[in-house]
Amino acid sequence: MYLRHTTVRKDGKTHTYWRLVRSVRRDGKVVQETVAQLGELDAEGRLSARRLAHAMTGRGDQAELFGLPRSEAWTVPVRLDQVRVERGRRFGDVWLGWTLWRGLKLDELLRELLPGGREQVPWALMGAVLVIARLCEPSSELHIAEDWYRATALEDIVGIAPGRVNDDRLYRALDRLLPHKNAIEGHLKRRLGELFALEYDLLLYDVTSVYFEGLAELNPQAKRGHSRDHRPDCKQVCVALVVTREGLPLSYEVFDGNRVDVTTVEQIVGTMESRFGVAQRVWVMDRGMMSRANLAWLQKTGRRYVLGAGRNEVRRFSAQIADEQGWQKLRNGVEIKLLREGDETFVLCHSLDRRRKEAAMHERFSQRIVQGLESLERRLKRARRPLDRSLIERQIGRLLQRNVRAAGRFTVQLIDAPALSAGVRLQWSTRDQWDNFQRHTEGCYVLRSNVHEWSAETLWQTYIQLTQAEAAFRTHKSDLSIRPVWHQRRDRVQAHIFVCFLAYVLWKTLEQWQARAGLGNSPRTLLTELRRLESVDVVLPTAETPGREIRLRCVVRPDKAQADLLGRLGLRLPERLRLPPLPAVM
Numbered sequence: 001m002y003l004r005h006t007t008v009r010k011d012g013k014t015h016t017y018w019r020l021v022r023s024v025r026r027d028g029k030v031v032q033e034t035v036a037q038l039g040e041l042d043a044e045g046r047l048s049a050r051r052l053a054h055a056m057t058g059r060g061d062q063a064e065l066f067g068l069p070r071s072e073a074w075t076v077p078v079r080l081d082q083v084r085v086e087r088g089r090r091f092g093d094v095w096l097g098w099t100l101w102r103g104l105k106l107d108e109l110l111r112e113l114l115p116g117g118r119e120q121v122p123w124a125l126m127g128a129v130l131v132i133a134r135l136c137e138p139s140s141e142l143h144i145a146e147d148w149y150r151a152t153a154l155e156d157i158v159g160i161a162p163g164r165v166n167d168d169r170l171y172r173a174l175d176r177l178l179p180h181k182n183a184i185e186g187h188l189k190r191r192l193g194e195l196f197a198l199e200y201d202l203l204l205y206d207v208t209s210v211y212f213e214g215l216a217e218l219n220p221q222a223k224r225g226h227s228r229d230h231r232p233d234c235k236q237v238c239v240a241l242v243v244t245r246e247g248l249p250l251s252y253e254v255f256d257g258n259r260v261d262v263t264t265v266e267q268i269v270g271t272m273e274s275r276f277g278v279a280q281r282v283w284v285m286d287r288g289m290m291s292r293a294n295l296a297w298l299q300k301t302g303r304r305y306v307l308g309a310g311r312n313e314v315r316r317f318s319a320q321i322a323d324e325q326g327w328q329k330l331r332n333g334v335e336i337k338l339l340r341e342g343d344e345t346f347v348l349c350h351s352l353d354r355r356r357k358e359a360a361m362h363e364r365f366s367q368r369i370v371q372g373l374e375s376l377e378r379r380l381k382r383a384r385r386p387l388d389r390s391l392i393e394r395q396i397g398r399l400l401q402r403n404v405r406a407a408g409r410f411t412v413q414l415i416d417a418p419a420l421s422a423g424v425r426l427q428w429s430t431r432d433q434w435d436n437f438q439r440h441t442e443g444c445y446v447l448r449s450n451v452h453e454w455s456a457e458t459l460w461q462t463y464i465q466l467t468q469a470e471a472a473f474r475t476h477k478s479d480l481s482i483r484p485v486w487h488q489r490r491d492r493v494q495a496h497i498f499v500c501f502l503a504y505v506l507w508k509t510l511e512q513w514q515a516r517a518g519l520g521n522s523p524r525t526l527l528t529e530l531r532r533l534e535s536v537d538v539v540l541p542t543a544e545t546p547g548r549e550i551r552l553r554c555v556v557r558p559d560k561a562q563a564d565l566l567g568r569l570g571l572r573l574p575e576r577l578r579l580p581p582l583p584a585v586m
Helices: 043-056 092-103 106-113 123-136 141-151 154-158 167-196 261-276 292-300 311-316 318-322 352-382 389-402 404-409 432-441 456-464 467-478 490-517 523-531 560-569
Strands: 002-010 013-026 029-040 084-090 202-211 236-244 249-256 282-285 304-308 334-341 344-351 410-416 424-430 444-449 534-541 549-555
Touching (some): 043 092, 043 490, 084 092, 092 106, 092 123, 092 154, 092 490, 106 167, 123 154, 123 167, 123 490, 167 249, 167 261, 167 490, 202 261, 202 467, 236 261, 236 467, 236 490, 249 490, 261 292, 282 456, 311 318, 311 432, 311 444, 318 334, 318 432, 334 456, 344 456, 352 389, 352 404, 389 404, 389 410, 404 410, 444 456, 467 490, 490 560, 523 560
Parallel strands (some): 282 304
Antiparallel strands (some): 002 013, 084 534, 236 249, 304 444, 344 444, 410 424
C-alpha cells in the first residue's frame, strides 16, 4: 500500500488531501485502488501529533546528531567544478525507528540493564540495532551484518562503525537481551500507559504457532502440532500473546509446539497477574481456549471473562436462535440476543456475512462428498470381481474426513449384494435434520460472560476486539517476518521471538502516532515513504589549498509530500549529521 495526496485549490487556498491506495491487477493492467480516505492535514491533527511527538522526543532535538553550531560557521572558497556527493545511505526509516526507540526510553532502560564492561560495543546499542532492523527490514542477523547495516545511516545515529557489526556480535546481543524480558515488559507497560493513557482493565489473549526450517533438534520445545501456518510437515512452537483493547502488546509466552490452547489459560492468567498485579480485569478469549475445566477455574477464582462459547452451545440454544423475537440489530448485518442463565450472561450472535461464508463452505464440502460417492458407485457397478469391503469403508472414511464440515449431512452404508460382481453396493442419503439445523444456525455463535453490568452490545463489541490479537499475529508473520525460524537452539529461538515482540511494540507505537495524526494505520507505508530520505556526504574541494576537502554529512531535503507527513507527525529532520572523529595517527 502507498500514501498518495491530492492538492486542491479552493477559495484562494491550497488544500492537501491524503488517501491510502494499493496496487491491484484488473484486466491485465495494474491500477491503484483507494483503501481509505485519510482527509486533510488540518491544524487540529497537527497539534495532537505534535503533543505526542513532544512526549516521544522530549529530550531535546537530538543535538548530538547535528554538525557544528551555526555560531561556529565559517567561509571557505571551493572549486565548484569538483563538488561531488558520496556515501548515500538510507536515513528516514532508521531515524524514525531510533526516534521510537528513544521515545519509549528503551535506550535508557537497556543502559541500566546492560551496563558497560570490557566489550567494544555497548550491548544496549546492539539491542537497538537488532530491533530497528526487524522493524525496517526484517532479515537474518547475517544479512544485517553483511548488507543492511552498512546501507543505512544507523552508523551515524548510534555511533557504531559497520566493521563492528558482525553476526557473532549480533547473536551475543540476543543472548544478553533475553534474560531481561520481564523487566523490559514491565517498563513498556508503564511507558505505553504514560504515552497513550492506557487502561489495563481488559486484556485480549490468543495463541498462534510459528514453524521452523530445519530439524530444530537442539530445541526441546520444537514439536509437531496443529499448524496455523498450514505447515504440518515442520516442527513449531506456540506463542501466546496478551494485548490491550487497543492492540498494544503487554506480554507473551512461548509453549511447546504440540501444546493445546486450552491448557495454556491458567498459566497465562497466573503469570500476568503475578507480573503486573491482581486486578478486576476482564479476560477476553475465543472458544479455542475454552474447556469445562478452564471455565470452572475462572468462575471459582472470581475472574471476570468474556468468552467465545463452544459449538455445542449453539446447539443448546438452537430453539432461541430459531425464535425471531428479541433480536437487536447492530451494524454490519449483525444481530444479537441477550439471555440470562444462572450467574452467566449469554449473547446469541448472528452475522449475515458469516452465514454466507458458512453456507458456501457447507455447499462446497457437500458437493465434494456427493461427487466422491457417485464416483464410488460407478466403480462398484463396473467391478468384474468381488472387492475388499474394508478397503471401500476406509475410502469412504477418508472422503468424509477430508470434508468433515459437511460429513454430518450424509448417511452412508455398504450393503451386501451377491447379485453384483463387486459383492456390495453403496447406499447413501442426506439427513433433513442436519439441513434444518444448519439453516437456522449458520452464521451464529454464542458468547458467555459473568460481567452482568454490560449490555449485550458492549459484550459483543468487547469480544470483537479479539481481532486486535489476531492482527498482532498477522503483523508478526507478514510485516516482521517472525517465521520461519532458522535458529535451532532454544535460547536463540526465545530471543528471536523477543526481538520480534519489541519490534511490534515500536510498530504499534507508530500506528497509534499515525492514527492521532490522521494518517491511517499502516506503519509499513510510512516507513517505506520515509525510507527514500537519505543522508549523503557533500564533498567540497577547497580553492585555496589543493588536495584539501571539506566533507559535510547532510540529510536530503524532503519533498512536499514527505514534509507534509513529517509535519503531521510533529517531527523535524536534522539537516546535518556530525562526522565521526578521524582515527588517531600513530
